[in-house]
Amino acid sequence: MTAVQRHKQLINHAMSTIDSVAHLNSVESSSVTCNTLSGIVQNHTHIRLIDRIHRRQASGNKFFSFEFFPPKTASGTLNLFSRFEAMNLGRPLFCSMTWHPANDPSNTDKPTSSTRVASTMQNDLGIETLLHMTCVNQTRSQVVENLRKAKDLGIRNIFAVRGDVSEGAEGHHVGGHLNYAADLVRIIKEEFGDHFVVGVAGYPSGHPECTSYANDLHRLKEKVDAGADFIISQIFFEAEAFLKFVRDCKAIGIDCPILPGILPIQAYQFRHIVKLAGLEVPQEIIDAMNLIKTNDEAMKNFAIDHTVELCKTLLLDGESVPGIHFFTLNREVPTIDIVKKLGLWKEDIFRPLALKIASNDERCKEII
Numbered sequence: 158m159t160a161v162q163r164h165k166q167l168i169n170h171a172m173s174t175i176d177s178v179a180h181l182n183s184v185e186s187s188s189v190t191c192n193t194l195s196g197i198v199q200n201h202t203h204i205r206l207i208d209r210i211h212r213r214q215a216s217g218n219k220f221f222s223f224e225f226f227p228p229k230t231a232s233g234t235l236n237l238f239s240r241f242e243a244m245n246l247g248r249p250l251f252c253s254m255t256w257h258p259a260n261d262p263s264n265t266d267k268p269t270s271s272t273r274v275a276s277t278m279q280n281d282l283g284i285e286t287l288l289h290m291t292c293v294n295q296t297r298s299q300v301v302e303n304l305r306k307a308k309d310l311g312i313r314n315i316f317a318v319r320g321d322v323s324e325g326a327e328g329h330h331v332g333g334h335l336n337y338a339a340d341l342v343r344i345i346k347e348e349f350g351d352h353f354v355v356g357v358a359g360y361p362s363g364h365p366e367c368t369s370y371a372n373d374l375h376r377l378k379e380k381v382d383a384g385a386d387f388i389i390s391q392i393f394f395e396a397e398a399f400l401k402f403v404r405d406c407k408a409i410g411i412d413c414p415i416l417p418g419i420l421p422i423q424a425y426q427f428r429h430i431v432k433l434a435g436l437e438v439p440q441e442i443i444d445a446m447n448l449i450k451t452n453d454e455a456m457k458n459f460a461i462d463h464t465v466e467l468c469k470t471l472l473l474d475g476e477s478v479p480g481i482h483f484f485t486l487n488r489e490v491p492t493i494d495i496v497k498k499l500g501l502w503k504e505d506i507f508r509p510l511a512l513k514i515a516s517n518d519e520r521c522k523e524i525i
């Protein structure tokens with residue numbers, strides 16, 4: 158057999174395998190083709206994340222996604238990459254990387270920067286990546302520069318948030334600085350058209366600084382009207398709080414997908430996060446946690462059981478919940494456990510080629 162014949166045979170084999178995978182899992186076959194045969198198949202079609210979300214919403218094939226934050230040290234980054242690989246096995250629809258202004262997030266020379274980690278996720282680990290970006294305390298040209306870097310690295314999805322404003326801090330409402338996430342969404346659209354799929358944050362109990370829940374919903378609508386494609390919610394603890402939020406959004410004309418943001422309750426960080434985000438925890442959860450707070454194993458089981466029940470109720474709610482976004486706190490074991498218990502974990506059965514999967518659609522055109 159000649160080298161060319163062998164090459165063709167490999168491609169045919171891989172294509173038929175991919176067809177089976179796509180058929181088995183009702184996933185988007187052209188994107189699978191592109192991802193799996195990175196560099197060999199050139200006539201690929203990039204499927205935008207928002208289209209994939211819409212497809213999954215229409216088909217009722219529920220998905221999950223993960224949020225991670227950038228590690229503090231270079232060795233922590235390596236450790237996180239191995240977690241990405243383990244967690245990507247279950248095929249999350251996308252993974253997001255948060256943005257922390259104090260941590261030099263756009264500095265691609267720094268192994269711990271959000272942009273650099275997101276680039277590795279996207280280009281080397283084959284993960285459809287959603288890079289968070291904040292805008293407060295920054296000028297238009299600074300955020301455009303950050304976005305341009307992300308674009309050059311092949312990032313196609315941005316989660317546009319304002320960022321937190323410390324009380325009395327300079328920068329907020331300072332001339333030339335951006336004040337709200339809607340400003341960032343507008344800039345993304347004006348400067349980059351539809352290059353980026355844009356997600357924004359929504360608050361089932363209203364944002365802590367808002368004047369009223371109703372007013373906050375209208376502010377959310379402004380972000381969607383400015384061009385946001387989908388919403389990820391702030392943490393909440395009761396399914397009805399989220400479902401009501403979705404109904405209220407629909408009632409004022411917000412009709413994009415809204416993903417529930419779920420934090421598996423984990424004792425040591427829980428109080429800190431709740432305080433930071435200004436959340437109210439239902440008394441029954443506080444009581445239950447108080448009863449078992451000295452028993453790590455019981456606490457872990459409680460966290461998993463509570464999260465699984467919450468997610469099951471949400472997923473049963475038909476079309477309004479297309480998938481679940483997990484705030485993983487970079488922790489692999491409890492999150493995977495929960496996703497498996499929900500029946501959403503779908504490990505690849507076939508690995509047609511021993512290639513790293515590229516999610517960057519530009520890299521799919523490379524000839525190897």
Ligand SMILES: Cc1cc2nc3c(=O)[nH]c(=O)nc-3n(C[C@H](O)[C@H](O)[C@H](O)COP(=O)(O)OP(=O)(O)OC[C@H]3O[C@@H](n4cnc5c(N)ncnc54)[C@H](O)[C@@H]3O)c2cc1C
Nearest residue numbers: 255256289318319320321337338358364366367373376391
């Ligand atoms: C899923 C999720 C992910 C997040 N990721 C990050 C991250 O990676 N990094 C980070 O630093 N933070 C992150 N945050 C936190 C976020 O930055 C804070 O919650 C921040 O306080 C608000 O951000 P926002 O984008 O919702 O702001 P905005 O939508 O701008 O709203 C902020 C407040 O201003 C009000 N408002 C909006 N527009 C106007 C207007 N024109 N006039 C008057 N008031 C207005 C709103 O009602 C609200 O009270 C995240 C939050 C969520 C829910």
